Each structure stands twice: as C-alpha cells, then as structure tokens.
Amino acid sequence: MSQKRKLPLLLTKCLMIFTLICNQEGVIAKEGMWIPATIKSREKDMKETGLQIPVELLYNENGTGINNSVVLFGKGCTGEIISGSGLLLTNHHCGYGSAQRLSSEKKDFFANGFWAQNLQEELPCPGLTVTFIRKMENVTNRVLEGINEMDNDASRDTLIAKKITALEKEYAASTHLDAQIKPYFTGNQYWVAITETFKDIRLVGFPPNGVGAFGGDDENWMWPRHTGDFSLFRVYAGADNKPAEAAAANKPYQTNQFLSLNIGGYKEGDFSMVYGFPGTTMEYISSFELNQVYNINDPISIQARTKKLDVWTRHMTQNRETFIKYTAKRAGVANGWKKWQGEVLGLKVNNVIKKKQDFETSFQKWADGSSAPQYASFLLRKMNTNASSIDDFMKRDQYVKECLLAIELIQQGAEIDKLLSLMRLNISADALSDTIKKAADGLAGFYKNYDAPTDKDVFITLMSLYFITNANTLPPKFQAQYLDHKQDMKAWAEDLFKNSILTSADKIKEFAAKAKANDSSILLADPAYQLFADLKTYRAENITPRLKEYTTNMRYLNRLYMHSQMAMDSKRSFYPDANLTQRITYGNIKGLDPDGPAKYSFQTKLGDAIALEDSTSENFKVPAKLKHLYKTKDFGRWAVNGDVPLAFVAMNHTSGGNSGSPTLNSKGQLIGTNFDRAYEGTMSDYYFDPNRCRNISVDIRYTLFIIEKLGGAGWLLNEMKLVRK
Ligand code: ARG
Numbered sequence: 001m002s003q004k005r006k007l008p009l010l011l012t013k014c015l016m017i018f019t020l021i022c023n024q025e026g027v028i029a030k031e032g033m034w035i036p037a038t039i040k041s042r043e044k045d046m047k048e049t050g051l052q053i054p055v056e057l058l059y060n061e062n063g064t065g066i067n068n069s070v071v072l073f074g075k076g077c078t079g080e081i082i083s084g085s086g087l088l089l090t091n092h093h094c095g096y097g098s099a100q101r102l103s104s105e106k107k108d109f110f111a112n113g114f115w116a117q118n119l120q121e122e123l124p125c126p127g128l129t130v131t132f133i134r135k136m137e138n139v140t141n142r143v144l145e146g147i148n149e150m151d152n153d154a155s156r157d158t159l160i161a162k163k164i165t166a167l168e169k170e171y172a173a174s175t176h177l178d179a180q181i182k183p184y185f186t187g188n189q190y191w192v193a194i195t196e197t198f199k200d201i202r203l204v205g206f207p208p209n210g211v212g213a214f215g216g217d218d219e220n221w222m223w224p225r226h227t228g229d230f231s232l233f234r235v236y237a238g239a240d241n242k243p244a245e246a247a248a249a250n251k252p253y254q255t256n257q258f259l260s261l262n263i264g265g266y267k268e269g270d271f272s273m274v275y276g277f278p279g280t281t282m283e284y285i286s287s288f289e290l291n292q293v294y295n296i297n298d299p300i301s302i303q304a305r306t307k308k309l310d311v312w313t314r315h316m317t318q319n320r321e322t323f324i325k326y327t328a329k330r331a332g333v334a335n336g337w338k339k340w341q342g343e344v345l346g347l348k349v350n351n352v353i354k355k356k357q358d359f360e361t362s363f364q365k366w367a368d369g370s371s372a373p374q375y376a377s378f379l380l381r382k383m384n385t386n387a388s389s390i391d392d393f394m395k396r397d398q399y400v401k402e403c404l405l406a407i408e409l410i411q412q413g414a415e416i417d418k419l420l421s422l423m424r425l426n427i428s429a430d431a432l433s434d435t436i437k438k439a440a441d442g443l444a445g446f447y448k449n450y451d452a453p454t455d456k457d458v459f460i461t462l463m464s465l466y467f468i469t470n471a472n473t474l475p476p477k478f479q480a481q482y483l484d485h486k487q488d489m490k491a492w493a494e495d496l497f498k499n500s501i502l503t504s505a506d507k508i509k510e511f512a513a514k515a516k517a518n519d520s521s522i523l524l525a526d527p528a529y530q531l532f533a534d535l536k537t538y539r540a541e542n543i544t545p546r547l548k549e550y551t552t553n554m555r556y557l558n559r560l561y562m563h564s565q566m567a568m569d570s571k572r573s574f575y576p577d578a579n580l581t582q583r584i585t586y587g588n589i590k591g592l593d594p595d596g597p598a599k600y601s602f603q604t605k606l607g608d609a610i611a612l613e614d615s616t617s618e619n620f621k622v623p624a625k626l627k628h629l630y631k632t633k634d635f636g637r638w639a640v641n642g643d644v645p646l647a648f649v650a651m652n653h654t655s656g657g658n659s660g661s662p663t664l665n666s667k668g669q670l671i672g673t674n675f676d677r678a679y680e681g682t683m684s685d686y687y688f689d690p691n692r693c694r695n696i697s698v699d700i701r702y703t704l705f706i707i708e709k710l711g712g713a714g715w716l717l718n719e720m721k722l723v724r725k
C-alpha cells in the first residue's frame, strides 16, 4: 500500500477515536481522580473544561481551601459542611446504619423519616466520626530514603512501617493535629494527611425510604434515577471548638469554611467536579489480574449473592420485623452484587482484557529496549506465572467467603473464640463471671438485627452451593456433620440451629450467667462453633498462606510495574489509584446513551418519580405527603417549569467512597450530592469509558425541597448560604 493511501486511513482512525471520546457538543470526558495538593498541575485543563475559580480555592495550606469543607464521613463515605455551625450533608445510604440504630418499630425512621426541629432534638450517633483534611504533603523522599527499590515487599514493609510511625508522630507533634501517611501509586509515593477527627456527630434529618431509598435495589446503580439519597448530620465540638468525646454539653462546630449551595440550576455541558474520598480503583493492573476479577471473583460473588438475596428478600417481605433487621445488611450485600454485574458487562463490552493485552505487548517492547530499567523486561512474565498458579486457591477462598462465611451463624463462631480466650485468662471466678457477662452483653447489637429462621434458610442454600462447587475440598467437620445427617442439608440445618447457643442473645446470656472456667467444654462442643473453628484451621492450612505469598509477590511486581509504566510514558500525567484519601475529579454534565437506541437525559424530575409509584412494592412507595405536594404543585421556591429537578448525571470519575461527595459547579458551589454511578460504567474502577461512565448526584434543589416542604425542617435553611449565580 502506498503512503498516500495509508495516511488518510490513519487519519480516519484518529478521528474515530477522537469522536469516541468527544460528544456532540465537543465536551471531552476527563478520566482521573487527582490529589488536591497537586491540583495546580491540572489548572490549565480544568480551566479549559470550564472551571472559573483559581485552583488555589480548591486546595491551599492557609486553611481556606475547599479541602476544609469535604470530610470523610464514618469509615467509607464522604460528607460536606454546608453551614457555619457544622451542618453536614451526605447520602441517605451513608447515614442508614446510624439511623437504623436510632430507629425501632415504634419510631420507624425508614417509614416516616426523621427531622430535628431544633438543636436539642438532634440525635447522638455513638461511634460515628467525621474527619477533616487540613493539609497534605508529599513525604516520599523521607519514607523511601535508604530503602532499596528492588528489595522484596516483605522486608521493605517492616522498614517503611517504622519510618511511617516515626514520621506520623513528628507531624502530629508539630501540627497538634493527627497525621496519617499512606502509599500512592502502589508504593512509589507516600503522602501525609494532617487531619482532625470529630467524635460527636448527631443525626439532624433523614428522609423516609420512599424518598431517600426510592427505587431501592431496583434502581440502584442505574440511570435514570429518582432517589433523594441524602441525609443531614451535625458536627459537635468541645467548648474550645476542637474534637471532643461525645457529651451533652458539646456545641455545634463553628467554621467559616463551608460550601455555598447554588440553587440557580445548571445545564447539559456545564463543568462539574466531585470532591471526596474514593476507596479503591485499579486502573493500572495487568491483564492477568483483571482476568481474575472478571472470571473468578465477580462471577462467584454474583452467583452466591443471588441465592442469599433471594432468601433474605423472601423473609423480609413476609415479616416487617425481619425487614427492619435486615434492611441495612441487605442493601450492603445487594450493592456489590449489582455493581459487579455492571462491571463484568462493562469490561466485556469494552474488551478491556484485550486492551490490557495490547498495552502489555507494547510495554514488553519498551521493556526489552535500552531505555527501560533492567527489571522491566521480566515483570509481565513473572506476573503471569504468579497469577496462573493461584487461580484455584482464589476460587476456593472466594467460595469460603461468599458461601460459608456469609452464613451469619458460622461467622458468629468468632465470638465463641473470643469467649474461649477470656475463659483461659488466669483470673478469679468472680472476675471471670463478670468478664463473660460483659462480653455476652456486647453481642446485643448483633442479635438486635438477627433472625435465626432467615439465617437457617441461608445456611441450607449456601451450604448446598458450596458442597456442589467444592465437592473435593470440603473441610473435614463439614463433611462429617453432613454425613451424620445422612446428607440431608435441611436436617443438618434444623439440628444445628436447635443446638447451637449462637442463634440467640438469650442463649448466650444464659450461658454467661453461670459460666465457670471449665465450662469451656460446652463452647468447644457447640456444633456451629465447630464448623467455624474447622473452617479457620482449614483455611489457615490450605489457602491463606498461598494467597498471602501471592499478594506480597504481586505487590512487589505491581510496584515496579507502576514505576515502569510511568517511566515508559513520561509525558502522560498519571493519577494515583483511589485509596480512600481526598481527591478531585472533574468533567461535564452529560446525559447517557449507552448502547442506544434509548437516550437518557442528563436530569430527572419529581414527576418522573411520581409516575413510577407502586404502592405494592417496597421500593416504589411514595410518601402520601409527597404525593400531595406534587398533586397540588406545592413546590414553593423549588419549582422549575412546574416540577422539581431531582437527580442528574455527569462524566466525573468517581468510585465507592465518593458517596455523599459534593458535586460542585465551575465556581466551587454545591449543585448536588454524589451517590452512585450508572450500571453501564461501573467498570470505571478498572477502565474509564467516557461513553458509558456517569456519576449520579441528587440535585440540591430536591434536597432543599424535601427538607423544607416534606420534612417541615425549614429552620435548617436559615443557616445555609444559598446563591443563584
Ligand atoms: N450504589 C450506591 C453505592 O455504592 C448506593 C448504595 C445504596 N443504595 C442501595 N439501594 N443499596 O453506595
């Protein structure tokens, strides 16, 4: 073929790729979740995408950056401060656990919502924390100083851990705040975060499930979406406005670093950014590891959870008490289950494993050349050998986790282990009795949300699946108990649930009330405990050591692989994988047109939710008052063209942990609260496709409408700063 013919072809290809990543309006999607302290390096691009404020307002070290308004909420969500008195906005599903602990059949927050009418009515949430990020610093040189890049990770780990502890202490002493150091880029960089953690957090507002969880698992991970997924909390501080242990005398935390809320709306194509704490992504892994996600972990989890969810749903629909007990647990299990289905689909549609393989071919070419470090050329081969030798162990472990340990009764065996170690303590009989009673009382929280008949059915279902899929590698006690019951799963389950003390708080308390040191034989003989103990030994002897060795090896290889990928393409700006630290991601507001022919708009409205109402379905009930507000068009100042905007999608690269994150406009004002991604794009934890990846936010106007008109908690709006421009 002549040069002349080749060129246009190449051009057409480039053009095709270009149009793929651009939409009709010429908006280019932005992959990446950036460290706020490095955001200056994105300034030009952010400005071109539409940012209208200096990046110094996003992050700075004078205490006036938006980083001071975006907090880690609990252990895995994001929240944002929206008033000078510590009012905090996050997702309904992030506040769900706290609300559940405060809720009962009589005071059913899920059915009726909760709205404090003044500060005194705000409800303490023991154990809940909120962490502010004051400053970040790159400490790579100090952490890695004198550490050999080629040393294996097991020996590096000890050295690095020591240095981290010392450095954290040093930072804490000099700042009088907390300090945490974490690895970035698979251990090629280290950053310290200077933080403040508040421990008195109170529930302020919680919409009923008919708003906050509307659509439930049916609409979860989906666009279009109609969920008012928000809740309100308040941060309380001691008399000195600093973090303090929870106490009635604490005062709302005072700050001038809070977000203004823009109620003027937005349009398709507008700039948006999400500021928050994404948990885990793996954008740079090899095809071998991605293959394990795609062929082992995801499919096994999906298979087991489908069965478990069927059982739970059956019991929950039959009994309101079981519903309340299992609703939060169910949401958690179903969440992963659905996400992984979207992930498998997205990886498949995009041929991501093949794309990785193609990249690996060019990587190998570079690695074999003279500009690459010597070690680069063996990396992929080693990863491949490692990965293929572990598949079988990985499968077995995944079944253990998703079948055996997914049975609550077996999991509870761990509690007997704890009791046994208490009984081995060399203490007086009185002290022992006291300790055991306390330990038993501590289990009340678990049993409040436990239903033995439900769990028994889960046992039958998941144990059957495990026996079919792992017939040749059954732990001995499982095999033995099964044979004792003449291979009848049901009979086995009946006996087990009748004889184990782990099925109820009462049985455990009864034991604890008169326990003496030599009663440990009763615990050791507990049939459910025996299964737990047997599984523990079986795993420790047959699976865990191999997996551990594999993980350490891969971490080493991946660290060098990451380093090499960065060396190979020194012009590209790399962002580190998510690690539950503060990040900024940006893009544009944009509808979704996944596989056609349907094209989904960038926004939904209250009217769309009302149209979906189904009073016979738990997930699609609309509160009567909300229906009335809609019918009478009583929208107050939140009306836009005879309706209220509800949720919207944008092309921001978010992940789990970004729940509750502020979605900001080009001026850094809050326009929504991020809560989900579209099903088509959940593979963005491994591969970001601008055509399919969308983050979903609840519109701040819907949030305010619900607070004011449905919740009757308009007093809260007085402390917020609402702007239209
Ligand atoms: N998918 C969202 C996330 O990963 C929301 C989960 C809660 N909602 C639900 N219906 N389970 O957290």
Ligand code: GLU
Pocket: 076, 077, 654, 655, 656, 657, 658, 659, 660, 675, 676, 677
């Ligand atoms: N719902 C997710 C969370 O809990 C956020 C959605 C996502 O994974 O993108 O963080």
